[in-house]
Amino acid sequence: MIAITINGARCSVETELGETLLEVLRREGLKSVKPGCDTGDCGACAVLLDGSAVDSCMVLAATAEGKEVVTVEGLEHDGHLHLMQQAMVDAGGVQCGFCTPGVLMSGIDLLSRNPDPSEDEVKEALAGNLCRCTGYVKQVDAVLAAARLQAGETDA
Amino acid sequence: MQLTHLRSYARPTDLDSAVDLLREGGRGTRLMAGGSDLVLSGSNEITGLVDLGGLDLDYVEERDGAAAIGAMTTLTDLLESPVAAAYLDGVVPEMLRQVGSRLLRNVATVGGNLVRKQPWSDLVPLFSALGASITLFDGEERTGSINDLYAEAAHLKGSILTEVVLPRQPAGAAAAFWKFTRSAVDVATLNCAALIQTEDGTCIRARIFVGATPRLAAAVPSAEAALVGTDLSAAAVAAAARAAADDVSTGDDLRATAAHRTRLVPVGVTRCLEDAKRRLEGAIP
Numbered sequence: 001m002i003a004i005t006i007n008g009a010r011c012s013v014e015t016e017l018g019e020t021l022l023e024v025l026r027r028e029g030l031k032s033v034k035p036g037c038d039t040g041d042c043g044a045c046a047v048l049l050d051g052s053a054v055d056s057c058m059v060l061a062a063t064a065e066g067k068e069v070v071t072v073e074g075l076e077h078d079g080h081l082h083l084m085q086q087a088m089v090d091a092g093g094v095q096c097g098f099c100t101p102g103v104l105m106s107g108i109d110l111l112s113r114n115p116d117p118s119e120d121e122v123k124e125a126l127a128g129n130l131c132r133c134t135g136y137v138k139q140v141d142a143v144l145a146a147a148r149l150q151a152g153e154t155d156a
Numbered sequence: 157m158q159l160t161h162l163r164s165y166a167r168p169t170d171l172d173s174a175v176d177l178l179r180e181g182g183r184g185t186r187l188m189a190g191g192s193d194l195v196l197s198g199s200n201e202i203t204g205l206v207d208l209g210g211l212d213l214d215y216v217e218e219r220d221g222a223a224a225i226g227a228m229t230t231l232t233d234l235l236e237s238p239v240a241a242a243y244l245d246g247v248v249p250e251m252l253r254q255v256g257s258r259l260l261r262n263v264a265t266v267g268g269n270l271v272r273k274q275p276w277s278d279l280v281p282l283f284s285a286l287g288a289s290i291t292l293f294d295g296e297e298r299t300g301s302i303n304d305l306y307a308e309a310a311h312l313k314g315s316i317l318t319e320v321v322l323p324r325q326p327a328g329a330a331a332a333f334w335k336f337t338r339s340a341v342d343v344a345t346l347n348c349a350a351l352i353q354t355e356d357g358t359c360i361r362a363r364i365f366v367g368a369t370p371r372l373a374a375a376v377p378s379a380e381a382a383l384v385g386t387d388l389s390a391a392a393v394a395a396a397a398r399a400a401a402d403d404v405s406t407g408d409d410l411r412a413t414a415a416h417r418t419r420l421v422p423v424g425v426t427r428c429l430e431d432a433k434r435r436l437e438g439a440i441p
Contacts, residue, residue, distance in 0.1 A: 018159030020195060038158075040196050041341075043259050052232070052262040058192040059263065060158075062165045063207060106259065113236070127340045128257025 002065045006030070007074025015061040021047070022056035024064075025071060032072035032101040036130070043129035046102035047071050053102075053109035055128070072101045075108075083149040084108050084142075091142035095133035103129045107143040111150055119144065158198045159205075167207040171293050174316055177206045187316060189228060189268030192260060213267070213318055216240060221324030223248070227267025227317045231255055234266055243322060244286070244331045245435045251282045251333040251349070257341045267317045273306060273372060274343070281349035281365035281373035282333045283320065291319040306372075329353040329361075332431035334424045338411060344368035345411045348424035352383065352432050359383045359392075364425060366400060369417055370409040376400045379425060393429045397422035 001012050006028065015024050022045045025033045033056055036044030040058045047056045048070040075082035081089070084107050094100050103126060110117055110125035117125070122143045123136075131139065164181065168174040178185055184203030188194050194202065213228035216237040223243045225234060234240050235252040255261060255269075255278050269279045270290065283302060290305045292298050294315040305317070325331075331351040335344045347368050353361040362383040367373025378399040386392035406417035 016157060017165055018157045018162035020158055023157065038196075040192060040260065043257070046259055049262075053259055054262045055192075055259050058195050058260075060165075060188075060191055060195050060205070063167075063188075063191060063209065065167075102259075109258065109262075124253070124340075125258055128259035 002062060004064050004066070005068040007070055013061075017062060019061045020057050021049070021059040021061045021064050021069070024061040025056060025069065030071045030073055034098055034101060036098065036102075041130070042099070043102040043106065044099050046105040046129065048105055048108065051109075051112060053105040070105075072104060075104065082108075084111070084146045087146035087149055088139070088142040091138045091145055093134055093138040093142040099129055099131040099133075103131070103139055107139075107146060110143065111147055115147060115150060117143070117147060158195050159202050160198075161200050161203050162205060164204040165207065166205070167210045169210045171211060171316065171318070172295065174206055174208065174211060175293065175295055175314065177204075178316075179314055181206065187271075189271070190230065190263045190265040191268075192263045193268065193272050208267075208316065211318075214265075218242070219321070223322040225266050225320045225322070227265060227270075227319060229266050231261035231264050231266065231269070232258065235261065244325055244329065245438070247282065247331040247333060247435075248322070251278050251335075254278060254333075254335045254337070256343075260341075266320055270302065270305070270320065271317050275370055275372040276343035276347070276368040277372070278333070278335055278344060278347055278367075281347055281367040282331070283322065284365045284373060284375070285349040285351040285363040286322050286325070286331060287351075287363070289321045289323065290317060291321075292316065293318050325351075326353060328355055328436070330432040330435035332428040332435065334427045334431070336420050336424065342411075346406075346417050346420045346424055347373070348421075348428045349373070350425070350428040350432050352388065352429070352436070354388065354436060357387055359386055359388050362396075364396070364400065364428070366404050366421060366424065369404060369406045369421075370411070371405075371407070374404075376404055376425070378403045383429070388429070388433055393426055393433075396429060397425045400425045 034044040036042035045056045181204040188205045213226040215226040216239045217224045218239045240248040292315040333349045335347040351363040362380040364376045364379045365373045379396040382396040401422040406414040
């Protein structure tokens with residue numbers, strides 16, 4: 001059993017010692033966390049762990065004891081999409097949607113420490129998230145738009 | 157499940173306990189730093205883990221011009237630290253930015269990277285060129301170079317790498333790092349690091365390391381010698397690059413052929429030296 005805060009709620013979660021955070025989160029019903037490769041290469045399983053985006057497939061669940069995890073299920077607030085989600089939808093950065101949860105996490109990680117990133121900085125932040133569908137352009141646009149939303153600017 | 161045979165997991169809060177747990181655990185027990193490599197290994201041999209996360213080994217401090225880095229510092233934390241930004245003009249963040257993706261850097265640690273000793277490690281050539289010293293603890297503390305660390309592999313088994321110190325560099329020193337890779341996040345196909353030190357316009361010291369050849373980074377003494385005593389002119393840099401091309405032995409692997417790597421060696425050495433020179437020139441008012 002590990003004590004872990006998931007999307008703001010303190011939980012006591014059953015886990016086998018050798019399990020990854022990815023497995024545990026999905027078993028808890030958080031299906032937004034996708035098993036894309038299990039080798040730490042694709043970013044589809046990315047979640048926020050104590051505020052930093054990490055591939056949950058390479059995190060032993062036991063090491064998440066006492067920490068805070070945020071998944072896509074926890075982004076919505078009071079019926080409103082998180083600005084990163086809204087920006088991704090508005091920019092058309094979602095096709096099949098499989099990579100999207102991980103992309104959102106990387107985007108949020110970036111904006112939490114660099115609220116005004118350049119396009120190159122956005123690309124660097126998303127480098128660990130592979131997308132087979134979109135060609136990345138609209139995902140980068142979305143993160144830049146989210147930065148503007150976060151800064152409270154209106155569309156120019 | 158990745159680690160199907162894992163039966164024990166401990167997160168000690170002091171070094172002596174960590175060493176004891178490692179010894180008592182026996183053959184199947186491993187130390188875990190960031191855990192990225194360990195967890196993804198899916199190894200059946202790992203029956204116990206001693207998590208080093210509770211030992212307060214995540215710090216980056218400036219000590220009289222040297223950069224002291226705790227072994228559990230994530231690559232991201234080192235990349236973003238003001239101490240690293242100030243050390244030799246930010247050559248350490250320049251290297252770290254090229255290691256995997258941010259998702260990996262948020263988990264992987266400096267100590268884990270050095271101990272894991274992957275031949276494509278980007279930290280090893282740069283830290284070797286900088287003359288890093290490594291501290292190990294096995295009940296007692298001892299300090300040595302990265303070379304020393306790797307030379308005593310057998311004795312490492314009961315030890316914990318606790319700290320890396322990048323030494324204070326004299327005025328007139330500059331360093332650079334170069335990595336050739338197939339994609340933005342792949343490991344190096346070839347990497348190179350250089351440290352040069354000048355006095356009155358003459359190079360008095362040079363350290364050049366080439367790695368991922370596909371073997372682990374090693375010094376290139378002939379290239380270093382080609383620079384010492386020169387004014388680091390284009391001709392001197394070219395001589396160093398030629399010496400490296402002749403002396404660095406390369407091999408085939410899934411990423412590149414030996415021939416391709418041999419063609420890359422002088423390019424990497426040249427780019428490193430030119431970058432280091434630019435940094436030196438930038439320092440001159």
